[in-house]
Amino acid sequence: MAREKIKHPPYLTPQEVCYYQQVVEGLAKEGVSEAYLRQEYRDYAPDKPLGRTICESYPIQDLVAILTERAKELGRTPTQQDIFPLYRAYLKRRFRTWPAALRAAGLRHGVEKQAVTADWMAMLTQQPEVGWALLVLSERWVTCGVPPLRREIPEAELLRTHFGAWNQVLMAAKTFDQWLEDHPLHVEPPEPEQIREMERLAGHLGRTPLREEVPEPLRLTLRTGCRSWGSILEAAGLTPLSGDEEARAKWEYQQRICAGSCVLTLIQAPTAKQSKLLARLEEICRRLGRSPLRDELSPSLRNELSENFGSLRNALFQLGRAPLTGSEAQRLRIKLRKSGSNKESPT
Numbered sequence: 001m002a003r004e005k006i007k008h009p010p011y012l013t014p015q016e017v018c019y020y021q022q023v024v025e026g027l028a029k030e031g032v033s034e035a036y037l038r039q040e041y042r043d044y045a046p047d048k049p050l051g052r053t054i055c056e057s058y059p060i061q062d063l064v065a066i067l068t069e070r071a072k073e074l075g076r077t078p079t080q081q082d083i084f085p086l087y088r089a090y091l092k093r094r095f096r097t098w099p100a101a102l103r104a105a106g107l108r109h110g111v112e113k114q115a116v117t118a119d120w121m122a123m124l125t126q127q128p129e130v131g132w133a134l135l136v137l138s139e140r141w142v143t144c145g146v147p148p149l150r151r152e153i154p155e156a157e158l159l160r161t162h163f164g165a166w167n168q169v170l171m172a173a174k175t176f177d178q179w180l181e182d183h184p185l186h187v188e189p190p191e192p193e194q195i196r197e198m199e200r201l202a203g204h205l206g207r208t209p210l211r212e213e214v215p216e217p218l219r220l221t222l223r224t225g226c227r228s229w230g231s232i233l234e235a236a237g238l239t240p241l242s243g244d245e246e247a248r249a250k251w252e253y254q255q256r257i258c259a260g261s262c263v264l265t266l267i268q269a270p271t272a273k274q275s276k277l278l279a280r281l282e283e284i285c286r287r288l289g290r291s292p293l294r295d296e297l298s299p300s301l302r303n304e305l306s307e308n309f310g311s312l313r314n315a316l317f318q319l320g321r322a323p324l325t326g327s328e329a330q331r332l333r334i335k336l337r338k339s340g341s342n343k344e345s346p347t
Contacts, residue, residue: 010049011331013290017057020044020301022055028084037085044086046093055090056327060104061145063091067105077107096171099329106147106170118172120179132262133159135223137173143216180228187225189235198236205267208238210249248320255322263310264317274308281305282319291316291323293332 012020024044027037042048046055068089070078080088080098095101104106124131133155140148150156150166159169197218201209211219211229222232233240241249256264267274280301284292294302294312302312309315313323324332 003316010053011328012057015191015289016053017168020050020054021057024086028087034085041086046089051089052093055093055270058094058135060094063087063094063101064105064134064146067091067101067107071107086294089341102161104146106167106174108165108167120183122175127162129155130162131226132178134176135220135226138171138177138215139171139219139223141173142212142219144211166260176287177292180226181230184228184231185226187227190222190227194218195236198222198232198238202236202238204265205249205252206266207245207249207319208233208241210241210246210253213249213253236303254315255317258322258325259313262313264314265310267309267318270318271308277301277308278315278318281315285316285321291321293324293329 021037037044043050044054045051047247066083067078070082074082083091091101092098095104103224133153136155137148137153137159140153147170150160153159156166156169159172160166163169163172198209200213201214205213214222227235231238252266253265269307270278281292284297287295296307299311305312305315308319316323
């Protein structure tokens with residue numbers, strides 16, 4: 001699918017993004033042919049305005065997950081023909097090249113991904129430093145969201161001595177991490193201060209934290225002695241998240257990453273004034289069918305939201321909504337100007 005210069009991709013509301021992603025997922029499950037896609041769903045290709053917007057709506061981690069899951073199914077590194085055509089086009093658009101997409105998923109171009117088998121219990125007994133190095137790699141992977149580069153891991157050479165090429169090291173880290181979850185070890189309980197840190201974090205979030213939400217140094221300390229993540233939560237008296245709770249927690253985590261230095265805090269018991277402001281903001285969002293631009297809110301409402309929630313972003317966070325990204329806001333402003341609605345009426 002050739003690249004074309006697209007000046008103004010269309011703006012899609014979050015609901016529209018969800019719809020189009022579900023359509024693509026359904027087509028992938030049906031396994032429709034590439035010829036059919038070119039005929040019936042040509043606009044979904046990333047060289048078309050709509051397709052570009054759909055492509056860019058996928059978080060990088062979701063696209064990487066498509067590759068890693070396919071590699072698990074096949075037991076090897078997938079070729080381009082192994083990936084659903086639209087997903088393949090989106091991966092190549094976002095990562096520029098197919099090998100770059102494979103590297104992001106911890107895979108190697110042209111090399112089959114072999115499972116790593118080892119006597120993990122014997123390794124922990126005889127070579128505990130290797131187990132610790134694998135934990136360091138696993139936790140760095142959780143923090144980054146993508147497989148770490150060899151130069152980012154101080155213990156890289158030790159691991160390569162035991163497992164060979166770097167892609168095999170990455171496989172070993174994943175396999176060992178999963179083995180620990182399935183075979184929790186009986187070790188000394190975490191230190192009281194470590195438990196208190198977990199409890200403080202859970203209290204701040206109002207729920208059990210995701211693994212990636214716990215600071216990496218604390219995660220590593222908690223796993224001293226090779227504890228599983230499940231046993232750490234159990235020791236802290238926390239229940240693992242699942243289903244809708246886990247999906248909501250992952251959304252909150254992604255929003256905090258996007259917010260950068262802007263603090264997002266979920267208010268567990270909003271005051272009467274905060275509840276009233278949130279109701280006004282939700283009504284505006286429903287009327288617009290999206291999160292509002294700042295200019296679409298009256299100065300007085302913006303000030304009240306800032307005073308009561310710290311920022312408009314944090315107020316939207318209470319509603320389970322995200323503000324428009326810079327590119328989304330820019331496209332919307334262009335669309336409004338073209339439609340003759342250049343003056344957004346304050347609400």
